[in-house]
Amino acid sequence: MAPPSMNLPSYPDAGVHTVTDTSAVESPSALTCAGVPARRLKSGAFNGGVAAATGSEFFKSKLLWKPLAKKWDHRLSQESKSRKGSSLKDAAKYLAKPGLISLGGGLPSSDYFPFEHIEVRVPTVGQFSEEETRITGQNLKIGKHDVTEGKSAFDLAIALNYGQGTGSAQMLRFVTEHTEIVHNPPYQDWQCIVDVGSTSGLEMLYRMFCERGDYVISEEYTFATAVETAAPLGVKFLGVKIDSEGLLPGDLDQLLENWDEKARGGRKPFVLYTVPSGQNPTGSTQGRSRREEIYKVAQKHDLLIIEDEPYYFLQMQPYTGPNTPPTPLPATHEEFLNSLVPSLLRMDIDGRVIRMDSFSKVISPGARFGWITATSQICERFVRHCEVSTQNPSGFSQVVIHRLLDEHWGHTGYLDWLIFIRKEYTQRRDIILQACEKYLPKELASWNPPAAGMFHWIKIAVEKHPEFGKREIIEIENDIFQASVNECVLMSPGSWFAAERDVKHTGLFFRATFAAEAGPDMTEAIRRFSIALKKVFKWEEVCMSRxxxxxxxxxxxxxxxxxxxxxxxxxxxxx
Missing domain, CATH: 2.20.25 (N-terminal domain of TfIIb)
Structure with a gap:
């Protein structure tokens, strides 16, 4: 049966609130930044104490017209099914009882935390550059007892103690609200769970759904760490062909339709790992139609989709070429949100998408802070794993990011920040593209301008190499890599990102990042890479022989x- 149509609404500025049976006034929609204060009031008293029992249900809008998600018992691994709740974590729910004296848990006294306060300097909204932060930034002081003193909803006494596998109530509230504003999942029983970053979350998800010998499907070139995390678990990757928009749904369908367990040595895969926006390493971004097609294939074959989206907010302005004015940035929050390609989560009427978000690319990687969004069933199993492993992100990270995002910038200020970094990464992307146009010979190198992320994928015309057909492509790739290092530039060979490491390579690629270095250094790096490339291909000799x-x-x-x-x-x- 064909899946229901996925007509996605735009982001409204306001909703209608009925006052009497004959009149109505405009009030902020619950699904906008402006609607957050009213939503919080409706949620009742906030319980954000030490190890507070919490969940996204406390912080979501109550939209009961949405359907419930599918159940995934048939996809859970034996390991995940065997996990039980933590007795000690579960007992923490009683700490919210007024007048309770607890001698039951192992929570140390905050009297002996040797941190009276910490202070960080952060940008004010709209003045985000380093120079502006030095001049006009604000110092945020986070004390040990800010909650009891009525200064904040979060303090060091809470953040630096033990917490729940869900993450702190304070940060769980913020990411739940943020997820609903941006994605508004179209089923009722979705949840968010805070984790220590996508790699940790990904390892847990593999163990939740995969047995040894299973396959995970991905793009043919994919995030190297995703493959390397799966390997020790006995889980293999299988790559699907890609084009400039990423994974090809037709090839995915054919792979699954013609699956032969005997020939493949494993059961038919049911986990798809994909990076839809600014894919690492290729920089490709799946458009809305492409995502809808992939989702329909997932429905047909009952796939779970791990949507790894650290670059979602690094969707950039269109590349207009050298010496041309840039496309204007979105003028409003609504325009910015509507400019983003709808996520797979936003299309997910079944609850088959497990979305991984992270602050690594938009705040800082060292915070080790991200979250997943999935069905309540999947999130409950995920928490059982967190409780006996990572537990939750560092209390320092949680309280600092909470003070910045929730109490200093707020949801609207955070969107302003995301628009700011969109502009910055667009400028960096344009610099590296212009350098490639200036220095790389078009007969040897080609590329598509990335629409998101922080990576530029360069295809090398390996067939132009003087010894093509006589030497393995991987050997030519290594020659280019070593020659580049000799020219003092580091570029990542495409083979590092192959989903299937034991398959013979048929193409030659290099990945460059435009995130780390300043503009002049990026330009110089491409110039040096061009020198290395020409040396390996003996390009001047080839040209002179014509x-x-x-x-x-x-x-x-x-x-x-x-x-x-x-x-x-x-x-x-x-x-």
């Missing part, structure tokens, strides 16, 4: 012919 008429156009300048190529210039007297 008939003169095939090398380049001629220009008559002051009685001399000036012979121009993409790699060198020769001047000669006319014959």
């Amino acid at each position: 008939p003169l008429s095939q090398r380049v156009p001629f220009f008559f300048l002051k009685g001399k012919y000036r012979i121009c190529t993409s790699t060198f210039v020769v001047s000669a007297k006319p014959t």
Whole structure:
């Protein structure tokens, strides 16, 4: 049966609130930043104490018209099914009882935490650059007893003690609200769970759903750590062909339709790992139609989709080419949110998408702070794993990020920050593309301008190598890598990102990042890479061996012919 149509609403500025049976006034929609204060009031008293029992249900809008998600008992691993709740964590729910004196838990007294306060300097909304932060930034002081003193909803006494596998109530509230504002999952029983970053979350998800010998499907080139995390668990990756928009749904369907357990040595895969926006390493971004097609294939074959989206908010302005004015940034929060490609989570009418979000690319990787969004059933199993492993992100990270995002910027200020970094990454992307256009010979290197993320994927015309067909592609790739290092530039070989490590390579690629270095250094790095590439391909010898008429156009300048190529210039007297 064909899946229901996925008509996704835009982000409204306001909703209608009935006052009497004959009149109505405009009030902020619950699904906007402006609607958050009213939603919090409706949630009742906030319980954010030490090890507070919490969940997204406390913080979501109550939209009961939405359907319930599918159940996934048939996909859970034996390991996940065997996990029981933590007795000690569960007992913490009684701590909220007024007048309770607890001698039951192992919570140390905050009297002996040797941190009276911490202070961080952060940008004010709209003045986000480093220079502006130095001049106009604000110092946020986080004390040990801010909650009891009525200064904040979160303090060091709570943050630095033990917590729940869900993460702190304070940060869980913020990410739940943020997820609903941005994605508004179309089923009722979704939840968010805070984790210590996507790699940790991914390892838990593999163990929740995969047995040894299972396959995970991904793009043919994928995040190297995703493959390396699965390998020790006995889980293998299988790559699906990609184009400029990422994973090809037709190829995914064919792979699953024709699955042969005997030939493959494993059961039919049911976990798809994908990075839809600014895919690492290729920089490709799945458009809305592509995501809908992938989701329909997932419905047909009953797949679970792990949607790893650290680059979702690094969707950039369209590339307009060198010496052309950039496309204007979104003027409002609504315009910004509507400019984003709808997530798979936002299309997920079944509850088959497990979305992984992270602050690593938009705040800082060292915070080790992210969250998953999935069905309540999947999140409950995930928490059981957290309780006996990572427990939750560092209390320092949680309380600092909470003070910045929830109490200093708020949801609206956070969106302003995301628009700011969109502008910054767009400028960086444009610099590296212009450097490639200037220095890389078009006969050897080609690329698609990335629409999101922080990676630029360069295809090398390996068939132009003098020894193509006589040497393995991986050997030529290594020659380019070593020559690049010799020229003092580091680029990542495409083979590092192959989903299937034991398959013979048929293409040659290199990944460059435009996130880490300043503009002049990026330009210089591409110039150096061009030198290395030409050396390995003996490009000047190849060019010089051509008939003169095939090398380049001629220009008559002051009685001399000036012979121009993409790699060198020769001047000669006319014959």
